[in-house]
Amino acid sequence: MYRSLLPHDMFAELDRLQREMSRSFDYSPSIRGMARGGFPAMNVGGTPHSVEIYAFAPGIDPAGIEVQIEKGVLVIAGERPSALPAGDAKANVHIDERFAGAFRRVVTLPDDVDPDKVTARYRDGVLHISIKRRETSLPRRISVQ
Amino acid sequence: MNDKTDVARKEEARAAAESALMPPVDVFEDATGITLLADLPGVPKDRLHLQVEAEALTIEAEVALEVPEGMEATHAEVNLPRYRRVFTLSRELDTDKVSAEFRNGVLTLRIPKAEHAQPKRIEVEVA
Numbered sequence: 319m320y321r322s323l324l325p326h327d328m329f330a331e332l333d334r335l336q337r338e339m340s341r342s343f344d345y346s347p348s349i350r351g352m353a354r355g356g357f358p359a360m361n362v363g364g365t366p367h368s369v370e371i372y373a374f375a376p377g378i379d380p381a382g383i384e385v386q387i388e389k390g391v392l393v394i395a396g397e398r399p400s401a402l403p404a405g406d407a408k409a410n411v412h413i414d415e416r417f418a419g420a421f422r423r424v425v426t427l428p429d430d431v432d433p434d435k436v437t438a439r440y441r442d443g444v445l446h447i448s449i450k451r452r453e454t455s456l457p458r459r460i461s462v463q
Numbered sequence: 464m465n466d467k468t469d470v471a472r473k474e475e476a477r478a479a480a481e482s483a484l485m486p487p488v489d490v491f492e493d494a495t496g497i498t499l500l501a502d503l504p505g506v507p508k509d510r511l512h513l514q515v516e517a518e519a520l521t522i523e524a525e526v527a528l529e530v531p532e533g534m535e536a537t538h539a540e541v542n543l544p545r546y547r548r549v550f551t552l553s554r555e556l557d558t559d560k561v562s563a564e565f566r567n568g569v570l571t572l573r574i575p576k577a578e579h580a581q582p583k584r585i586e587v588e589v590a
Contacts, residue, residue: 401569408494
């Protein structure tokens with residue numbers, strides 16, 4: 319009797335719901351606007367002596383990861399090849415969720431880090447970058463004369 | 464009443480302890496079997512648990528990162544220390560012959576098809 323003029327409405331509605339749900343879980347957006355779920359996922363933390371950055375980048379040749387600090391900005395870039403069989407191979411792809419291709423993520427560093435004191439290690443698919451803070455920025459006791 | 468709220472609280476704590484991230488996977492199939500790749504960054508080899516039971520494949524893994532003392536997290540995208548994902552396998556897969564490799568946070572599982580489910584190649588002999 320009654321037919322919707324837009325039969326795709328239901329799917330649009332589902333799509334919107336899904337987007338809203340994923341947004342409500344997204345409570346810590348990055349300042350540089352990189353969407354959450356970008357590759358690699360990153361955790362950032364700090365101690366009084368250092369800034370610690372963890373980039374979750376599994377399945378990458380460590381030699382191929384480019385880590386750069388320039389003007390207080392840390393850039394992590396590289397490429398992850400696709401593991402899926404080539405199009406002409408006799409194989410069916412059932413699920414394709416893993417990231418493939420070039421990636422680049424940028425983190426703004428605090429002002430007090432020392433770009434000369436950086437260590438970067440790749441272990442279990444996680445790139446751990448540790449940057450020391452400058453000594454001068456540590457809290458110091460000033461004696462009153 | 465007190466008992467009940469206690470039980471409810473315990474249930475809640477259990478659910479929170481068991482919530483896990485869903486690792487992204489690639490799955491592809493060829494004539495001889497299925498290959499599954501899963502991203503599990505931050506998981507050491509001994510914290511990865513694979514289980515096949517009643518045609519369900521369960522991948523469970525715990526994240527263990529080297530964290531310096533006194534670190535305060537300011538931004539976390541990987542915000543749970545655990546991964547879990549369950550797949551239903553089909554009957555023609557030979558679960559006794561699953562092989563697994565885990566390198567640089569990527570798990571590669573190969574699940575071959577049972578002999579009878581594999582396409583047979585008939586050799587043509589030239590007389």
